Amino acid sequence: MSNQPFTHLDVLESESIHIMREVAAECKNPALLFSGGKDSIVMLRLAEKAFRPARFPFPLVHIDTEHNFPEVIVCRDKLASDLGERLIVRSLDDSIKKGTIVLKSADQGRNPFQSVTLLETIAEFGFDACIGGARRDEEKARAKERIFSFRDEFGQWDPKNQRPELWDTYNTRVHADENIRVFPISNWTEMDIWEYIAREKLYIPDIYYAHEREVIRRDNGILPVSHLVQPRSGEQVEKLMVRFRTVGDMTCTCPVESHARNAQEIIEETAITRITERGATRMDDQTSEASMELRKKEGYF
Amino acid sequence: MSNTTQLLRFITAGSVDDGKSTLIGRLLHDSKSIFEDQLSAITKTSERRGGMGAVDLSLLTDGLQAEREQGITIDVAYRYFATPKRKFIIGDTPGHEQYTRNMVTAASTANLAIILIDARKGVLTQTRRHTFITSLVGVPHIVLAVNKMDMVDYSKETFDAICAEYRAFAAQLGLHEMTCIPMSALNGDMVVERGENLNWYQGSPLLELLENVVIDHDINTTDFRYPVQWVCRPQTQEYHDFRGYMGRIESGVIAAGDEITILPSGRITKVKEIVTYDGNLQRACAPQSVTLTLTDEIDISRGDMFVKSATMPQVSKEFEAMLCWLSESPLDLNRKYIIKHTTRVVKCVFARLEYRVDVNTLEQHSSTTLNMNDIARVAMKVQQPLVFDSYIKNRFTGSFIVIDEATNNTVAAGMIV
Numbered sequence: 128m129s130n131q132p133f134t135h136l137d138v139l140e141s142e143s144i145h146i147m148r149e150v151a152a153e154c155k156n157p158a159l160l161f162s163g164g165k166d167s168i169v170m171l172r173l174a175e176k177a178f179r180p181a182r183f184p185f186p187l188v189h190i191d192t193e194h195n196f197p198e199v200i201v202c203r204d205k206l207a208s209d210l211g212e213r214l215i216v217r218s219l220d221d222s223i224k225k226g227t228i229v230l231k232s233a234d235q236g237r238n239p240f241q242s243v244t245l246l247e248t249i250a251e252f253g254f255d256a257c258i259g260g261a262r263r264d265e266e267k268a269r270a271k272e273r274i275f276s277f278r279d280e281f282g283q284w285d286p287k288n289q290r291p292e293l294w295d296t297y298n299t300r301v302h303a304d305e306n307i308r309v310f311p312i313s314n315w316t317e318m319d320i321w322e323y324i325a326r327e328k329l330y331i332p333d334i335y336y337a338h339e340r341e342v343i344r345r346d347n348g349i350l351p352v353s354h355l356v357q358p359r360s361g362e363q364v365e366k367l368m369v370r371f372r373t374v375g376d377m378t379c380t381c382p383v384e385s386h387a388r389n390a391q392e393i394i395e396e397t398a399i400t401r402i403t404e405r406g407a408t409r410m411d412d413q414t415s416e417a418s419m420e421l422r423k424k425e426g427y428f
Numbered sequence: 429m430s431n432t433t434q435l436l437r438f439i440t441a442g443s444v445d446d447g448k449s450t451l452i453g454r455l456l457h458d459s460k461s462i463f464e465d466q467l468s469a470i471t472k473t474s475e476r477r478g479g480m481g482a483v484d485l486s487l488l489t490d491g492l493q494a495e496r497e498q499g500i501t502i503d504v505a506y507r508y509f510a511t512p513k514r515k516f517i518i519g520d521t522p523g524h525e526q527y528t529r530n531m532v533t534a535a536s537t538a539n540l541a542i543i544l545i546d547a548r549k550g551v552l553t554q555t556r557r558h559t560f561i562t563s564l565v566g567v568p569h570i571v572l573a574v575n576k577m578d579m580v581d582y583s584k585e586t587f588d589a590i591c592a593e594y595r596a597f598a599a600q601l602g603l604h605e606m607t608c609i610p611m612s613a614l615n616g617d618m619v620v621e622r623g624e625n626l627n628w629y630q631g632s633p634l635l636e637l638l639e640n641v642v643i644d645h646d647i648n649t650t651d652f653r654y655p656v657q658w659v660c661r662p663q664t665q666e667y668h669d670f671r672g673y674m675g676r677i678e679s680g681v682i683a684a685g686d687e688i689t690i691l692p693s694g695r696i697t698k699v700k701e702i703v704t705y706d707g708n709l710q711r712a713c714a715p716q717s718v719t720l721t722l723t724d725e726i727d728i729s730r731g732d733m734f735v736k737s738a739t740m741p742q743v744s745k746e747f748e749a750m751l752c753w754l755s756e757s758p759l760d761l762n763r764k765y766i767i768k769h770t771t772r773v774v775k776c777v778f779a780r781l782e783y784r785v786d787v788n789t790l791e792q793h794s795s796t797t798l799n800m801n802d803i804a805r806v807a808m809k810v811q812q813p814l815v816f817d818s819y820i821k822n823r824f825t826g827s828f829i830v831i832d833e834a835t836n837n838t839v840a841a842g843m844i845v
Contacts, residue, residue, distance in 0.1 A: 137716075141716055148657040148674055149771075176704070177674070180660070180662045181662040181663075181667075290838045291529055291530075293536040294827050301836060313506075314508075318510065
């Protein structure tokens with residue numbers, strides 16, 4: 128390998144490993160946010176490459192909306208257990224019981240409330256750094272975020288007041304009660320993720336691959352039928368071959384029609400797709416052009 | 429994309445008026461990197477703003493609500509696109525007068541800088557400033573994009589005159605290698621396609637150049653530099669005695685069995701193994717992240733640097749540097765600050781402010797403080813010795829950031845002279 132020019136994946140991988148090791152070395156009590164989605168599964172492999180043969184110098188943390196696809200939760204638990212790493216799960220239901228999250232309706236989308244439970248979990252364990260799998264190509268607000276993204280004591284992101292980030296020299300310093308979010312795969316794109324999944328032969332939830340599923344059409348999207356999403360009057364249940372490009376809250380994560388049954392076929396589809404990942408699959412990000420920016424300012428990762 | 433695709437990071441420097449956002453929009457659009465939902469969002473916005481039917485490609489690079497409201501770009505944004513040959517990361521920097529710091533930030537990781545000029549205006553003060561910063565931060569490749577050629581009737585004479593003036597200026601900064609391209613980002617001439625209007629131009633369109641510029645030599649391949657990031661001691665039964673030094677090779681090459689010197693202690697030992705998750709390597713080079721085991725048991729911690737004995741860096745508590753002040757709070761010469769250099773964090777003081785550079789005229793002035801966006805030559809003293817090279821020789825071991833201990837903000841970027 129060292130006799131050939133490095134590919135973009137080699138360079139990105141090395142950058143991500145370097146970032147994870149900086150967190151381990153400079154932060155007192157970091158955590159790796161792990162959802163069982165494809166980006167965080169890539170993060171796990173990068174953490175293995177960064178720290179093996181030792182164990183990870185941080186626990187895995189999942190903020191569970193309880194609106195997850197069951198296949199994702201199965202994958203989450205299997206990967207954590209196969210790796211022998213510690214997994215901490217905190218549920219939005221706990222925050223709802225405590226009264227810190229107040230829902231308008233039981234089947235409401237839960238993504239906006241993840242911030243609350245995340246901040247409570249950060250306080251509970253005293254984490255000073257949370258490593259997340261967000262990418263800059265996902266969304267406009269992310270494109271402007273630093274790799275080491277400073278948050279104040281309310282977990283807020285201030286886009287106008289970010290620390291300059293130069294070379295690969297990261298400023299990891301925070302005061303007590305402040306924390307940073309770290310995004311080692313900032314510079315990866317959706318295509319890079321799929322190429323890496325194929326190259327590393329990573330196990331991901333099978334709902335990422337084409338399968339037959341009952342769906343309904345609502346608000347310009349197709350929604351999977353589940354115990355949380357039932358057809359309203361006038362809506363027809365259809366059976367389609369679909370796959371998910373992202374796996375989030377079941378009430379607002381839309382699959383795309385597809386026949387791609389493995390990572391290679393998804394790479395081929397991704398190369399010709401004409402719609403962004405979030406545009407195709409996340410109803411909550413289409414509410415306004417600034418949806419993500421607003422959520423991040425409130426502490427969303 | 430094939431499995432030999434390379435990564436190229438570049439920045440664009442120029443103001444909104446030079447058509448910078450339009451150029452980026454054109455690169456993304458014509459290389460088919462814009463998605464339908466993005467196009468439909470900016471089409472809606474163009475219509476709402478009373479656009480005359482044409483989609484305003486510059487809207488693609490607007491990020492935050494605050495910017496859309498004010499119609500400006502307030503920070504560095506990163507954009508991604510790919511062609512079958514390469515994957516590109518664009519560091520999009522605003523061209524406003526006060527944002528030297530953003531350009532320094534984006535330029536620090538770039539392989540190439542596109543300096544944008546409005547063909548009607550020629551070489552301006554801001555062109556000189558952008559070029560100076562590009563040379564200061566040591567961006568290896570420069571492209572002068574003479575845009576808005578449609579506004580000067582695609583005149584070869586105008587283009588030649590601008591290039592000659594620019595080359596003369598750049599030579600003063602020691603910059604000799606550059607490519608000048610005439611273009612119209614608005615009409616798409618010489619950006620991705622050649623177009624019909626600039627047939628007198630013999631060179632490649634911009635994208636073809638970006639795909640082919642040779643970047644293998646941007647990394648220093650001669651001086652092995654390996655800052656220790658993290659000491660790996662699994663303490664498991666299987667790896668009971670394993671002690672690995674984790675890090676990224678910043679420059680040069682290392683092979684199992686090579687003799688190395690550990691700095692600043694000066695102890696000499698040999699590399700036993702190059703360990704990776706994918707198996708041990710015989711040989712590794714920059715920019716790989718690896719784990720090294722050594723033949724001797726030596727007390728080594730984060731912040732130490734492994735080098736090869738034949739090509740030693742400097743080890744010193746005193747050095748001079750070019751500094752870009754990034755913070756709204758001015759430099760206080762009476763205070764101590766913190767330096768982060770490779771994996772080492774030390775206290776520092778500013779011993780002398782040699783001079784401040786006027787980025788518009790390049791004149792040197794004496795100064796007693798530094799304000800945001802100021803660039804100066806300074807003499808520094810640090811509490812513990814640093815292991816460094818000059819920035820010109822090595823971008824990784826010649827650079828540092830300065831942190832204000834009170835606020836924890838990054839207040840300056842330094843390049844060791």
